[in-house]
Amino acid sequence: MYDFAVLPTFDVAQVDAAQPGIWRYRHALGLPFDAPQVTLGEGNTPLVWSEAFGRQIAFKLEFTNPTGSFKDRGTASLVSFLRTRGVTSAVEDSSGNAGASFAAYAAATGMQARVFVPSYAAGPKRAQIEAYGAEVIPVPGPRTNAAEAVQRAAEQGAVYASHAYMPQGILGYATLAYELFEQLGQAPGTVIVPVGQGGLLLGIGRGFAALQKAGLIMALPRLVGVQAAVCAPLWSAFTYGSLGLETIAEGETLAEGVRVRHPLRGDAVLQLMVATRGQFVAVHEDQILAGRDQLAHRGLFVEPTSAIVWNALEQVVERISPPIVVILTGSGLKSYQ
Incomplete structure (x- = not known):
């Protein structure tokens, strides 16, 4: 597994509004100077407000990316x-x-x-x-x-373009934090994210940390990571410590995108959650499709993996600070469910 020895800094003066999507933040992507701009129009996704559980919630529509996911x-x-x-x-x-x-x-x-x-x-x-x-x-x-x-x-010699082992994707995910800061005009109070390997959560955390280091925000948002209860190693480790990992199985779940028994960057994700006063939430199977339907009734059609955020929001909504952002990670068109 690889990571950056030194993370790139965020400099608002280097944000290039003339570039598309995530490439506005090229200076913070950690790429070599000669790296080509490979793009299909990713990033710059909508932030849509809707009422849920008596609160105003900002839904970040990552399912509108070119291939339908973050x-x-x-x-x-x-x-x-x-x-x-x-x-x-x-x-x-x-x-x-x-x-x-x-x-x-x-x-x-x-x-x-x-x-x-x-x-x-x-x-x-x-x-x-x-x-x-x-x-x-x-x-x-x-x-x-x-x-x-x-x-x-x-x-056997193949190049392994792993989204889990390679670190470039994490800084790509960090651009989501930069967009949220621009769209809200401030840092969120809370961000709720589905978690499998944890790369998206880690990227968002690193993005907000870069904004804080640049003096653009005072405090980091509280991060809430969501896992399917039948396969929730990070929730278990965060809740019960190392003993919690002894009983975790890779159970079958409708939320197939977060079915990860051994998150490769688990230690880094757990450390991030401590630093942001974050928490993990586990969602049971019978709540997943119900959550998908509730989101669809608000015009937001997502796959079951993404829909786990709805019940998680219900579990924590009384204890979290605004602005509340919920990341909708994948399109409902990707699932037969």
């Missing part, structure tokens, strides 16, 4: 980096959204892509990956089997 922010940065290394073919593993995003950006740059997915991955996501021209390799069993399969391919 992953595009990270993939644009990662593929840009790979191009500086002359990579023309790479492999990735994914439950769906990261694979679709990688396949799209690989296609846009002429890169050959192979994506290892668990066999249970939603049909629309697999079809999306294939539509971009990538080779889809279904792997039977739990999500960890796909991760092990792609690592074997890497051991």
